[in-house]
Amino acid sequence: MTKKDILGYLNINTSLYQTRISTKFENRKTYKPADPKVILSFIPGTVFDINIKPGQIVKKGEILMILDAMKMKNKLKANMDGKVKSIAVKLGDKVSKGTVLLELE
């Protein structure tokens, strides 16, 4: 019996239906609320410049890093006032979209 022949159950409005479950459904991302203190890369690219150090106080709107991506120097700005807790990347790192760049506190 291959995986395709195995029937599972899907709950739709409290009724259980016997059926095949797709790989796409099995691999779907479970939702996690975003943490505003964890700053993620909004674009895939290379870390071109880091303007801050751990422990530094930053104001909302301050430029934290510059990501070189899509032939542009993209500014990464602070989305809140806070203190830099940690920096997860170094100059020249290639980051994909959604990579953790730094954390504020």
Added chain:
Amino acid sequence: MPLNKKIKELQEKRVKVLLGGGEQAIEKQKAMGKRTARERITSLLDENSFNEYDMFVEHDARDFDMDKKSLPSDGVIIGSGTIYGAPVAIFAQDFTVAGGSLGLMHSRKITKIMDHALKMRMPLIGINDSGGARIQEGVNSLAGYGEIFFRNTISSGVIPQISVILGPCAGGAVYSPALTDFVFVVDQISKMFITGPEVIKTVLGEEISMEDLGGARVHSEVTGNAHFFAMSEEECFDQIKKLITFIPWNNSQKARAFEPGEPKPEFDINKIVPADPTLPYDVKDVIRAIVDNSDFFEIMELYAKNLVIGFGRMGGRTTGFVANQPLEMAGVLDVDSSDKAARFIRYCDAFNIPIITLVDLPGYLPGVDQEHAGVIRHGAKVLYAYSEATVPKLTVILRKAYGGGYIAMSSRHLRADFVFAWPSAEIAVMGPEGAANIIFRKEIMSAADPDAMRKQKVEEYKAKFANPYVAASRGYVDAVIEPSETRKFLLHSIEVSENKDVPMPKKKHGLPPF
């Protein structure tokens, strides 16, 4: 020069051009399991039906030493021929000539045959096998792509457009196939992507093979960019030929009618669908129990399998089928299946093909990922496509038709012409369990044994509402029929819909939620 010498001169010129990029390049092409462009055309078309045009066209680029290079036929073959007697215009990129790269004259040849196809109102088949833009020709190459995309769009819904990906098709080039009606791919041969593995590696450091990024399987199973998947070029051509038999030459005609034939007895319509609405079955068997000769030609077989689409014939006439598939994901509607259904419904409507919808769905797939992926917007496409379609619309409700799913699946309210329901149909606002939990919440909560009370209330609801008769009493269902009467009712409905004419309000075009 005497005429026979001139004829000989022509023959010699032809021999040179027919060799394309030369023997070495042809050997390389074969080593990849690929045929040459002209071989592909001749094996797809009826024997000796291909007339080639623009054989002697060459580029006139001068920069980067291009003036010293001769590119036979400029890397693309164009012409027309027939498939089972049906006229088709065709172009095939020749990878042996400069990697099938697209320069200005190459694109002019393609647009010439596209213009021809539109003017003559005949189907267009494009075989793509190209490394992409001819960089040496700069912006001229981009202009070429743009001219092709424009024609794809203008011809859309007027003549059938078929794209066959038999090699790389990367960068901007992918948008021509994406604008056409049907895309055919072959395992290990087809590669489609906007940015290739190398760019992704340099920018992101992510390593992925061409096959995993944009191979035939990925586009058939994951992205939904491809409609037909084959294991070899030969199988792919058989699929194209079969498709051509199902579709008309243009939007002012109907598909050719064939000799009708009864479904095969092994598909016993009384034995396919279990009475319990939570148990699965293969809805394709129901289709095979209804269509002529049990011959169902499925489209997008590997993508969003919870909804089945394809062509069959009813009394010899091409008919489009849209069916929920309880065997896969309980047959729910979701983002992908909505997209798949809507596009197919619009295809049928554009080309005068009646639509039969088989309904058995529990509703929409719940989940954060679905909501955030825009199931509202995508789901709306199905409502739009069915409402807008003026071809005959026939609906058979096999079992469940709950809530929004009932409305969406070609209901009377979206102007289905005929709605039939089997005695096993359950047309209700939601499934009995969900409905009983809401309506009888108080009774269940305050009962000494809530579980027993819930069970009792579910049964009460089932007895009263989980049937086709409430909808039939309102005229939302035209007839409750025995499964074995389905083909008879459908054949008659298609017959009496032959001259259906529905006036629509004047407008430039609607705004479907794409």
